[in-house]
Amino acid sequence: MTTQATTATPAVFYRVEPSDPHNHLFQVTMVVARPAENQELALPVWIPGSYLVREFSKSLQRLSAQQNGKTIEVQQLDKHRFVAQCAKSKPLTLTYEVAAYDHSVRTAWLDASRGFFNGTSVCLRAVGLEDKPHGIDIAPPARIKGWQAATALTPVHVNRAGFGTYIAANYDELVDCPVELGKFWSAKFTACGVPHRIVVAGAAASFDGERLVADTKRICESEIRFWHGEGKAVHSHYLFMLNVVDDGYGGLEHKTSTALICGRRDLPRLGEKAVPEGYNTLLGLISHEYFHTWNVKRMRPAEFARYDYNQENYTALLWFFEGFTSYYDDLLLRRAGLIDHATYLRLITKTINQVLQTPGRKVQSVAAASFDAWVKYYRQDENTPNSTVSYYTKGSLVALCLDLALRQHGRTTLDDVMRALWQRTRGGPMSEADVLAVLHKLSGKDWSAELQRWVHGTDDLPLKELLASHGIELHADTTAVAQRLGLRVQENGSGITAKVVLQGGLAEQAGFMAGDEWLGIELASGEGWRLQKLDDLGLYAGASPRATALVSRDRRLLRLPMRLQPAPVEGSAPDTVRLSVSNADLAKHWLREDKVAESTKL
Structure with a gap:
């Protein structure tokens, strides 16, 4: 057992259990030690770092309350606020479920292989007590063996798997420390004297964890020294939580941790010196979220x-x-x-x-x-x-x-x-x-x-x-077909669908709309061609300056005459550029x- 002494007594305490993984349900028990009379409760509508009202309360269900062993009424005030009809200063116990269906870094997820949650999704806020110490007991699933728990919260009484009791100075700190659950890979390293841990869920057996740890350490040391030189870092510990999926990307910053998502093919592989192109993107994501430790989470x-x-x-x-x-x-x-x-x-x-x-x-x-x-x-x-x-x-x-x-x-x-x-x-x-x-x-x-x-x-x-x-020269470069036409499209192998029609582009001038299915073209010669991907346009139209686009819109077939090359505009800036080094000494500086x-x- 791991025990860390603390003098803080939680004013609000939660127990979070992955009670029904097959139905994606967390069971939450919340105890308010000394509630106000008619204690107000609220679930956040957004999570810091992700600027969208996500309405987390849509996933909250079966809310009930007890005091002195008796059930009391809980009245809903609006979409995310409630009031418990309780007496003052006597412990108030609330129970509820949270449906966890979101695989992203922003909310909560639970199935039989993995769990994850942010406090903003599962921890009701006891209004008026936000600045008091908060505690949480993270419980293992009852019928699944071998799971671990990882969080940047301060442990109080925690077993080797990471399950047990943690403490936070206030509600802000509690909900700023997400929790990873499941059978994950884990490693530790020290950067500039600061202990770090990285946990990885969902990686293939080919995953080169040693390479990822070494590169992440170099990032952390560079950024700590960027901000502090040889001085002491602002944080005492840090946790990286990486969820590896078939195809995905994203991250969300926290003061002492970050939650990340990457594609399985983007990880370095054992025995291979070369790394996938997506690995640099992952390292950039790690660098980005770690830089937020200073720039947005504190400053x-x-x-x-x-x-x-x-x-x-x-x-x-x-x-x-x-x-x-x-x-x-x-x-x-x-x-x-x-x-x-x-x-x-x-x-x-x-x-x-x-x-x-x-x-x-x-x-x-x-x-x-x-x-x-x-x-x-x-x-x-x-x-x-x-x-x-x-x-x-x-x-x-x-x-x-x-x-x-x-x-x-x-x-x-x-x-x-x-x-x-x-x-x-x-x-x-x-x-x-x-x-x-x-x-x-x-x-x-x-x-x-x-x-x-x-x-x-x-x-x-x-x-x-x-x-x-x-020492860096900026040159106009060849514009891709989609950009030349002013289109952003989806190609599914059998056709082209316009997703965005850019303002002022050739497609807009021809009358394209988002959602149009581009079926083919007719040339001035009378030839007609079926298009399966946008690159087919160059194959069939060649240097033709104009064509008629055959488009399906709401099942109606349309013929849209269009130019295939933009008219030159004197003094206009290019929309596609490339860079080259013209003075190596200046560039190196x-x-x-x-x-x-x-x-x-x-």
Whole structure:
């Protein structure tokens, strides 16, 4: 048995049991030691880090309450709030079930092979007691042997498998520590004196765990030293929870842990020196979520100084907290020596093209896109690329531009700015004014005009000029067929379905709509061809400037005359680019492996 002493007495205590894996049901017992009279209870409607109202209460069922051994009434106030008709200060016991059907990192999942939950999905909040200590007993399934439990919560009385009692200082800490359950692979390592653990569920037997641990350690050491140099890290422990599936990707950050999803084919394999292309993507995800340990989980928007779990929490700063994190995730892989210069430039090129190929960048600023995340980024539809821009991708390019401009100015870098912001805010809430103040202090220059254009405006960023000043040339490149036509499509092997019609594109001019099935083309010669994939267009149309698209819309057959090549527009910027190194010495000065990277080489 593992026991860790604690002086905290939980004001609220939960017992969570995977009681019915085949029906995806967790059984929860909640005890409020000293409730208020008519104690109010609430389940969060969202989880920090994922900016969408997800209505977790839809999965809560069979809620009942007892006090003094007698059943008392629980009245529902609205979609997620309840009130127990209880007396004051006498222990209140509530029981309920949570249906766990979501395989993502955001809510809860349970079946006979694996369980996972975030506290926001399973732990009702005792209103008024959020700042008091909270405890939780994580129980094993009754009829399944060999399961383990993993969480970043502080253990109090826990067995070797990880089941038992944990403590949290308050409700925020409790729900910020997700729990992984099942028969998972596990390993430990130390980075800059901080103990880390990684648990992996669902990997194939070919999985090279030693390689993943070694690479993750290098990431962690690079990022700890980025923020603290040789000083002490802000966290005392950390847990990576990786769920491996046939096809998937995603992550969600927490203060002392992260939940991740990757595809089974993206993991490194035993006996193979070369790694799958998707492995670099996974390492970038690990780097991204770990960087959030500082940038958003501690240093965070002033609006997030205290989470309101009852409704949307708006901020216009996601371009900084997600975008700048997206800039550093791959850059720190480069500094850790996990990718080379060429790979890093390819990753930047991909991000630049994603932004250039989004017409919404001309419609909405990245600051406004941050504020609108609740209704736009997390509720994407066929018009999303036309109406908004990703604060991840454009935010990362803002960081790139700012870093290059600061280096060109010659007095400081974005690295210094990030660390100075950490010191200024003491790793706490901040505003855009803090960013401007630190920029001015370190560089001696007022950067408000640049932030107004880059963050609050819709003009394209000065990437070409700034990259050229650091030895990187930006060139127009061959545009893919879909982008040339202004289409984003789904190809299922037997046909083409338009998913997005980009504003101003050739497909829009021809009258295409999202949902159209593109069946074939007729050429001026009278020839007709059936299309199975978009690349067939070049095969059958060749250099023909025009064709008639044969389209099925709501089972109605339409003929849409269209141009196949856009008319040249003098002075127009390309929507597809590539990067090349024109001055290796200048490029190395920006992309160099600094002292952090040197210290992490194996």
